[in-house]
Amino acid sequence: MHSAMSLQIKCSVCLSDFTDPVTLSCEHSFCRQCITGHLQASLGPKHLAELKLDKSTSKEGAETLKLSEMERMLMCSEHDEKLKLDGDKHKGHVFKPVKEAAQINKNALGFLAKDNGQLDYMIQQQTTEITKTEGKSKSLSAQISAEFEEIHQFLRQKGEEVKKELEKEEKKVIEFMQNNQSVINRRFMENKEKEIILQSALEIEQPDHFLQWWTEKGCPMTKNMKQKADMTPSNIKYTSRVKDLTVLPDTLFLGPHETHLQFFVWKEMLGSIKPVPESLTLKKSGESSLKVSPGGTRIRQADRVTALYKDFNPGTVSEKNFQAGQHYWEIEVGEKPDWTVGIKMGAEKQLSATKSAESEILLHLKHNKGYVLTCDGKDTTLNTRDKPQKIGLYLDCERKQVSFYNADNMSHLTQTNYSSKQPCCLTLVPGLYLDGMNSDPLTVCSYEFNTGKR
Secondary structure, three states, rough: OOHHHHHHEEEOOOOEEEOOEEEEEEOOOOOOOOHHHHHHHHHHHHHHHOOOOOEEEEEOOEEEEEEHHHHHEEEEEOEEEEEEOOOOOOOOOOOOOOHHHHHHHHHHHHHHHHHHHHHHHHHHHHHHHHHHHHHHHHHHHHHHHHEEEEEEEHHHHHHHHHHHHHHHHHHHHHHHHHHHHHHHHHHHHHHHHHHHHHHHOOOOOOOOHHHHHHHHHHHHHHHHHHHHOOOOHOOOEEOOOOOOOOOOOOOOOOHHHHHHHHHHHHHHHOOOOOOOOOOOEEOOOOOOEEEOOOOOOEEEEEOOOOOOOOOEOOOOOOOOOOOOEEEEEEEEOOOOOOEEEEEEEOOOOHHHHHOOOOOEEEEEEEEOOEEEEEEEEEEEEEOOOOOOOEEEEEOOOOOEEEEEEOOOOOEEEEEEEEOOOOOEEEEEEEOHHHHHOOOOOEOOOOOOOOOOOO
């Protein structure tokens, strides 16, 4: 709010601080340009030129106009009354009365002050939210790096373990082959030595020297080489030192760590990944045509021979309801030609897919019609070429959002929001029986492994 002093130095015409002020004999002050402009607009320039300003100065130093001349000229020739600054009771003139104009200005100023105060507060709030988002992004970035580092650390450690296993297997196989090579080498050296001795006999020219060599070396050595001692010279056969030897082939093999390394490591890694898709239990159905497995993880239509109720399509829901946090499940649908997976708001015991229900978000594979998303009874056809074997369902209770994924490759299928404040539950409908062509179950997948602590 302006002080009384600030109001005293403001011109009631332009509502700004005085510029070159003049004071009338009635002791009202105006800017020279404001009052002369008003007079010019009201009386015309000819009459304005005749107006003489008293050059005497008031206490505040402002020049004073003679009251009689001012009052005479500030008359409305049409209404024969003093000119006013266009009040609501006297429309047609340019200005409103000073008090009315000042009050309007005061009200407008108060309104703008309140409005601007709210805008300023909103700016501060938005700045705070931007700062929070930036902080959260940095925190999430650090979290992502940390979680990937855990995966990298696991993979590095597992890689070292597999390499050590490889080194151990290599050492064992090579040691076995080296022992075999030593036997071969020893026999080769023994045969080579005999070959040299026999070769040396070819260089003996004198018969008596040859007979001496034969007696001392040749005959004993060749005798030991015979298969049988009583063989005559014409049918001598020698024993081979090669027959009972073999070259050992490469037998290095790491089993599944060689042929299915990534899969085996991935399965092992699942034991250290948190969180994993949640497991849950399905409610038993009162329908005789609907079978829920003893563990409550599978549901299918009961086998039957009658063609009755071919359009009957019952389903069930999870025993547990969800109203907070984020949750993810994977449902194995396999090659089934007709099924429904989704979220139901409320706590009814079961759902019939033949009825259009409110407060439901359902993904269907309809026989011969493809994939359809149903939200509160309204169907939307989905254009996808994939036919997933598993469907991933992500429920975000905080943001009231449901997303569906192709859980075979984690590609996103569709996403939608809901407004219900009711608790949510998973709903599964195994689909039309189709004369036994669709009798396979829907299965809630479980990824809880008992791998123990590393």
